Amino acid sequence: MSMTRTPEKPPLVHPLWLRLTHWLNALAMLIMVSSGWRIYNASPLFNFSFVNELTLGGWLGGALQWHFAGMWLFGLNGLCYLLINLVSGRFKRKFWPLSPRQFFTDLSAALRGRLQHADLRHYNMVQRAAYLFVMVDSILMALSGLVLWKSVQFPLLRELLGGYDAARYIHFFAMSALVGFVVIHLVMVALVPRTLLAMLRGR
Numbered sequence: 001m002s003m004t005r006t007p008e009k010p011p012l013v014h015p016l017w018l019r020l021t022h023w024l025n026a027l028a029m030l031i032m033v034s035s036g037w038r039i040y041n042a043s044p045l046f047n048f049s050f051v052n053e054l055t056l057g058g059w060l061g062g063a064l065q066w067h068f069a070g071m072w073l074f075g076l077n078g079l080c081y082l083l084i085n086l087v088s089g090r091f092k093r094k095f096w097p098l099s100p101r102q103f104f105t106d107l108s109a110a111l112r113g114r115l116q117h118a119d120l121r122h123y124n125m126v127q128r129a130a131y132l133f134v135m136v137d138s139i140l141m142a143l144s145g146l147v148l149w150k151s152v153q154f155p156l157l158r159e160l161l162g163g164y165d166a167a168r169y170i171h172f173f174a175m176s177a178l179v180g181f182v183v184i185h186l187v188m189v190a191l192v193p194r195t196l197l198a199m200l201r202g203r
Helices: 016-042 060-088 090-095 100-111 125-149 155-160 164-191 194-201
Strands: none
Touching (some): 016 060, 016 164
């Protein structure tokens, strides 16, 4: 008598909570960056403006409303992501330890197109450093955004960031760094498309 064996499911790469926070974060970033560009255009820091067709809100008031909506989604979703990572121990498992020597080895391999990524459950040193950088950058962007939004209510934070005008530059460069990360992230996804499938299906 023959028995039919049920094929084993592929190992879980990303749990459901991680996939939800990932896609909610992507939505929040899209809202905040596109509306932020419209806000920037109303009072540019540099001698250029963003193309209005790439911005969100239609006008300054509308852009501010979209930006505040994205801010709450970005902040609350990011807080959930950090708390679950810390409480579950995933933060230590996935992002620690960091090895500068291994980082440069992996970076060199990545630039030459030779970085192996067979098991999506494990992050290489370049991924660890990039994700940790984004976490710190997002916190800096949120803190500088608080100064721009409620400067009078956060005088100590305003002074720590060098004043209101300095906070504007910090917010702009933090946003630029985040957009740069997203661009590189999308290029990597295009090169290794199964990472997108793992983020959609979990396996």
